[in-house]
Amino acid sequence: MPPSHRITLKDLSRELGVSTATVSNAFNRPDQLSPALRERILGEAKRIGYRGPDAKARSLRTGRSRIIAVILAESLTYSINDAVASELLSGVAEVLDAHGHTLLLLSGRQHASQAPGSASMADGFIAYGLMPPSLMASADLPAHRPLVAIDFSPEGYPTVHIDNEPSSYAIARHALRKPTRRPAIVSLRLTESPCNGRIGEAHTLLPPEHSITRSRLAGFHQALEEQGFTASDVPIWNIEENTFEVCSPxxxxxxxxxxxERPDLLMCMSDRIALTALTQAEQRGLRVPEDLRLIGFDGIAEGQYRAPRLTTVRQGSTEKGRIAARMILGLTKLQDTLLPTELLIGDTCP
Structure with a gap:
């Protein structure tokens, strides 16, 4: 073909002797073709220089971009590096890849004026963590596009959750089977105003519907109360960001x-917090679990590969992402979904 000729979908279909719909499916709906046929089409497309259907033209024609946006409560850098968020995004991407959709990542921490412009490209939204009110108020989101929320409960939208309160209760109840004199809680973000340290009377806690940490706190408190501790007996330290650097001080x-005064049991709301505590305890010559017992939450691989192995709750972060993606693509019903968890008894709190 002459170099000046822009190769089209029709050119490729004629070259291969297949319909234009079949070629289109190879790029946009791979699940509709056998792997061998799709590989043949893509290989020939590469050979003759066809780069795929024009996304802009397709969007104008169909009114759909085949883009799904995931709105993250934290920065993109943090979310990509965080083990739990990374697993969730992997589950979303797996489903989108299989059905010819593109993943667009948006940070809820970006300036409100920037978000609607980026978000308007997407056919649907998955919101992970607490989404800013500015995005919830955007006309593009509630009025015209589907949205699925993960780990928080905005009114009127389907949600994907784990059973945070019973899971926290179960692991705390396990930890408290052995006598403890000075239990303490180390929480993920729990306060309305920034606080990287001990929570005091002056701090206001986030509303229960805005944060999974309130559910986890309720589970811890229920188990503690059964052992004769009141909420005021047990100090809570707040962590502003679930990273080693922020946890460390x-x-x-x-x-x-x-x-x-030092706690003999730390009830941590994430594995990252618990692993930071484990590292620092070892640096100080504290024996785990003899001098200090630790429980975490999440079930990340790092906590299960090192010694002593972390006692924690495993949540299916990848599966949460898959379920939300299937919902947003219309493959399953838009409905509230609650996933089970698994208690992993390790060496830090046998």
Whole structure:
């Protein structure tokens, strides 16, 4: 073909002796073709220089972009590096890849004026974590496009959750089977105003519907109360971001307390918090679990591969992503979904 000729879908279909619909499916709906046929079409497309259907033309023609946006509560850098968020995004991408859709990542921390313009490209939205009110109020989101929420409960939208409160209760109940004198809670973001340290009376907690941490806190408190502890008996330290760097100074504050005040059980709301505490305890010569017992939450691989192995709750982060993606593509019904969890008994709190 002459170099000046722009190769089209019709050119490729004529070259292969297949219909234009078959060629289109190879690029946009791979699940409709056998792997061998799709590989043949894509190989020939590459050979003759056909780059695929014009996305802009298709969008104008169909009114759909085949783009699904995931709106993240945290920054993109944090979310990609965080083990739990990364697993969730992997589950979303797996489903989108299989059905010829593109994943668009948006950070809820970007300026409100930037978000609607980017978001308007998408056919649907998956919101992970607490989504900013500015995005919830955007006409593009509630009025014209489907949305599925993960790990928070905006009114009027289907949600994908795990059973946070019973799961936290189950692991706390396990931890409290052995006598403890000074339990303490180390929480993921729990306060309305920034607080990277111990929560005091002046702090206001986030509403229960805005944060899974309130559900996890309720589960911990239920187990503690059954063992005779009141909420005021058990100190809570708040972590602003679930990273080693942000956790470290808070954990140091806890572990450097005098022996008579230092907790002998840390009930951590994430594996990252618990692993930070484990590392710092070892650096100080504290024995785990003899001097300090630790529980986490999430079930990330790192906590199960190192010694001592972390006692934690495993949640299906990848499966949460898959379920939300199937919903947003219309492959399954838009409905509230609650996933089970698994208690993993490790060495940090046998």
């Amino acid at each position: 808070v954990i140091a504050e806890i572990l450097d307390l005098p022996d008579s």
